[in-house]
Amino acid sequence: MAGRVAIVGYAQSHHQHDIQMTREDMVFEVAKGALRNAGISREDVDTVITASTDFLDGRTISNLYTSMAVGAYLKDESKVEEDGAFAAYYALMRILSGVHDIALVEAHTQGSVVNPHLVSSYTLDPLFERQYGFLNDISAAALQARMYMNKYGVSEEQVAMVAVKNLMNAADNLNAHRKMPDVTVEEVLNSKLYYDPIRELTMSPVSDGACAIVLASEEKAKEITDIPVWIEGVGSCQDGYLRDRSLYKLDSLQKAAQDAYGMAGVSNPFAQIDVFEVSEKYAHEELMIYEALGLCREGKGKTLIEKGMTGKDGEIPVNPSGGALGADPICATGLIRVVEAAKQIRGEANGYQIPAYRALAHGQFGICAQKNVVFILGSE
Amino acid sequence: MPYIKEERKETISVEGDWDIGGSTTWKDSTLLQGYAQGLKEKRIIGSLCPGCGKVIVPPRNICGRCHRKMDEKVVVSDIGTVTCFVISAPFAKGKMQVLGMDPVETGLVGEGERVISVYVKLDGADSNIDTELIGAKPEEVYVGMRVKAVWAKERQGKLSDLEAVEPLRD
Numbered sequence: 001m002a003g004r005v006a007i008v009g010y011a012q013s014h015h016q017h018d019i020q021m022t023r024e025d026m027v028f029e030v031a032k033g034a035l036r037n038a039g040i041s042r043e044d045v046d047t048v049i050t051a052s053t054d055f056l057d058g059r060t061i062s063n064l065y066t067s068m069a070v071g072a073y074l075k076d077e078s079k080v081e082e083d084g085a086f087a088a089y090y091a092l093m094r095i096l097s098g099v100h101d102i103a104l105v106e107a108h109t110q111g112s113v114v115n116p117h118l119v120s121s122y123t124l125d126p127l128f129e130r131q132y133g134f135l136n137d138i139s140a141a142a143l144q145a146r147m148y149m150n151k152y153g154v155s156e157e158q159v160a161m162v163a164v165k166n167l168m169n170a171a172d173n174l175n176a177h178r179k180m181p182d183v184t185v186e187e188v189l190n191s192k193l194y195y196d197p198i199r200e201l202t203m204s205p206v207s208d209g210a211c212a213i214v215l216a217s218e219e220k221a222k223e224i225t226d227i228p229v230w231i232e233g234v235g236s237c238q239d240g241y242l243r244d245r246s247l248y249k250l251d252s253l254q255k256a257a258q259d260a261y262g263m264a265g266v267s268n269p270f271a272q273i274d275v276f277e278v279s280e281k282y283a284h285e286e287l288m289i290y291e292a293l294g295l296c297r298e299g300k301g302k303t304l305i306e307k308g309m310t311g312k313d314g315e316i317p318v319n320p321s322g323g324a325l326g327a328d329p330i331c332a333t334g335l336i337r338v339v340e341a342a343k344q345i346r347g348e349a350n351g352y353q354i355p356a357y358r359a360l361a362h363g364q365f366g367i368c369a370q371k372n373v374v375f376i377l378g379s380e
Numbered sequence: 381m382p383y384i385k386e387e388r389k390e391t392i393s394v395e396g397d398w399d400i401g402g403s404t405t406w407k408d409s410t411l412l413q414g415y416a417q418g419l420k421e422k423r424i425i426g427s428l429c430p431g432c433g434k435v436i437v438p439p440r441n442i443c444g445r446c447h448r449k450m451d452e453k454v455v456v457s458d459i460g461t462v463t464c465f466v467i468s469a470p471f472a473k474g475k476m477q478v479l480g481m482d483p484v485e486t487g488l489v490g491e492g493e494r495v496i497s498v499y500v501k502l503d504g505a506d507s508n509i510d511t512e513l514i515g516a517k518p519e520e521v522y523v524g525m526r527v528k529a530v531w532a533k534e535r536q537g538k539l540s541d542l543e544a545v546e547p548l549r550d
Contacts, residue, residue, distance in 0.1 A: 022407050028442050028449070042447040058404035068444025113405040131396050 005095050006221035006228035007377070008214050009038025010339040015177040015209030015327035018112040023057065024069040026210045031070045031106050034212035038224055045214075046100035048072040051080040051087035051107035052331045055119040070106045070212075083107065083279070084211060084335025085363025085373045089236050091215050101217045108210035109330040116206055116330055123367060125241070137367050138203065140242065142195035144368045145284040147248040149197070152299030154287065156197050160188035161305045162283040163201045163325055169312060170322025172351040175336075177207045177327035188283075201325075202283035209329030211336045229342040232358070233266065233376035235259025242367060250285075253292035253362070253372035260360075261294075264376035269294050273376070274356035275344045276310075276318040277337035279364045280325060286310075286318065289362065293374075312352060320344070320352040334363020338375055345379050411439050414453060419541035422531055426505050428452040434506040458529035459548060460502035460509075467518045468495040494518050500527055500545055515546035 011033025013019065013026060021029075027050075035041060050070055054060045063072075063079040076094075080087040084107020091103035109116070120137035121130070129135045148154060167183045170176035183201070191201040221228040237259070239245055239252035257269075266272045276293070280286035287301030295316055296304050304310050310318035319326075321340040324333050341359035343349040361375040411427075415438050418425040427439035431446030435454055443450050470492045473484040483489050496518060499508040513521055514530060527545035535541040 020407075022409050022411075022441065024442055025409065025449075028447075032447065058406060068440075069442045071444075071447045073444035073447075110407065113407060115402055118402045127394055131394065 003096060003098075004218040004221075004230055005092050005215055006218070006225075006230045007338070007342045008216045008221050008224045008228055009034045009036075009040070010211075010213045010342055011037055012175050012211040012332070012336055012339055013209045013329075014175055015207045015329050017177065017205070017207065019110065019208035023108065023110055024066055026110070026208070027066045027106060027108050028069040030108070030210040030212040031104060034104065034106075034214050035071070038214040038216075040102070040214065040224060042071040044102055045071060045075060045104045046102050047076040047078075047091065047094050048104045048106070049078050049080060049087040049091040049094070050105075051082060051084040051335070052109060053081055053119070055122055056109050056111070056114060056116060056330060058114060071104060076100065082331065082365035082371065083363040083373070084332050085279075085338055085361065085375070086236065086334070086365065086371075088213060088215065088335060088338055088375070089234060089373050092231060092234060095215060095217050101220045103215045104212065105215060105335065106210065106212040107332040107335040109332055110208040111206035111328070111330060112208050120367060129242070135242075138198055139195045140367045141203070141282045141285075142198045144247040145197055145282065148284055148288055151248045152302070154284070154299075154302045156189060157185055158302040158305060159197065159202060159284045159287065160185045162280065162286045163188045165305070165311055166280070166283075166286070166319050166323045166325040167201065169320050169352060170326030173321045173326060174350070175327065176322040177209070178205045178325065179322070197284075198282060204281045204324040204328035204333075207327045207329040209327060209332050209336075211329075211332040211339055213335065213339060213342070227346050227379075229345045230378050230380070231375060232378045233260040233262070233264030234374065235263070236371075236373040238371045241370070245368070245370075247368060249298065250288050250292040250369055250372065253289060253364070253369065253374070254294075256372045256374045257293050260374040260376050264378070266376060269360070270316055273316070273358050273360050275320065275341065275354040276316065276360045276362070277321060277340040277344075278318060278323060278360075278362040279334050279337055279369075280319070280323050281328065281333075281364070281369070283325060285369060286323070290318070293360070293362075312354065317354045320349065320354055334361075334365075334373065337361040337363060338377075341375070341377050345377055409441060411441060415439055416537045416539060416541070418455070419539070420535045420537040422458065422529075422535070423455050424458055424502060424529070424542070425453050426456050426507075428454045435504060436507045437502060437505040437509055454504070456505045457503035460500045460505070460527060460545070462498050462513070462521065462523055462525040462527055463501050463508055464499040464523060465513065465521050466497045467521070468497070470494055496521055498527070498545060511542065512544040513546070514544045520547070
């Protein structure tokens, strides 16, 4: 990269099912928290990028209402109508443009105020899928799961093992929402069935939560902190719409990861990246993510989970924070992965610290993870 | 002046029902409740910023200028000054829809009547409330006019308890 950009501060809420706060207060707390964490004030911020969706926020152009809470009053401001990880990507570009030095990135969702799965139906093609009425994000994920499982001979038990790993990991994370320290594969397989094979414990919970980070140019980052977390590589990619996609693999994530690896000089992610924080909205997606990230061959994600290689004590820990299965405040989820990866590098992942010099964070948006973004973070 | 657009000619349409059956909730702290309860007792409540000292009415929980919480509530006067006003075109039956209803047909305003919307800075406040001016003709209103709150006879702790403002007569 021409100039370097670092994460210099972060904050996230205690994600939960029904947070007793207004959306503005929730946004305010994390924005203020991230600035405090960076040791700077609102006056130091040049540009503010937020992420949420108008449908989930219950009003159109919803950033007009949260602008003062996030600290954007009389500042350059813009909004991403998807995950906060894309907002971070956008903010990074604004700093690299040379126009801005410090960016505040914030993302939030209160999943409890509206049925988010209903909202996802609005993203469907109004002429066909909506008329048929079969598809929503859960039933589409079930199609994706079955396509993947059929193609590579993946069992429901193997998918359930992802849920067990992440829900147990979430138990050590203060900010996580669904903590299940004693959960078993059997319990996962007996949880409520939505669309076969998607069950309550193999899909992410509906959470309320927010997250914010502060990004700074190299010069500013060195002034602000002794422990900058450098963005070494980044990649973002959009897949096709449902009908003409290979649902059994995540092509756009694979492309995004390759771009990020190329930029960071990573040729062997298995050996060169110490910890992974990924947005698995459904348990089977985490196995697909292993493959798209090049951690194993196509269809061999099941081997990684079975051998415990992605557990906290494994060779390539994935989601030591509990991932999206541990908490999913929709638009904040990917940005939370960026924060969790940064925490690992700063040595601040209390209770689930992995010795890490380089970490990967992944965010996604859209039905069946249509769009993906990958960050490679490092300490040097 | 045409208030209603001409009906658009459709090129193609797809028939079908799509009942989304959804609703959304707005989480509120105690801002609205506190404000509305105040109105019941003829008190207008604002929030005070501990940073810049500004008083915002109706109350808000965050001061964007100072990026601080505004937890303290204060009572402002029910007398204030018109800072700006807008006079509507004469209302006429079949010309306008408000919330899906014809305001003339429903008797909300009379045929030919002009409504005066005002921005009022209440004494003790640093922001404006938007309300209706009654008891004055369109040609009588001016910026700087002193006005007073008109309260509902039976107040129920609702926003409608503060009905409008009227010119302050000495």
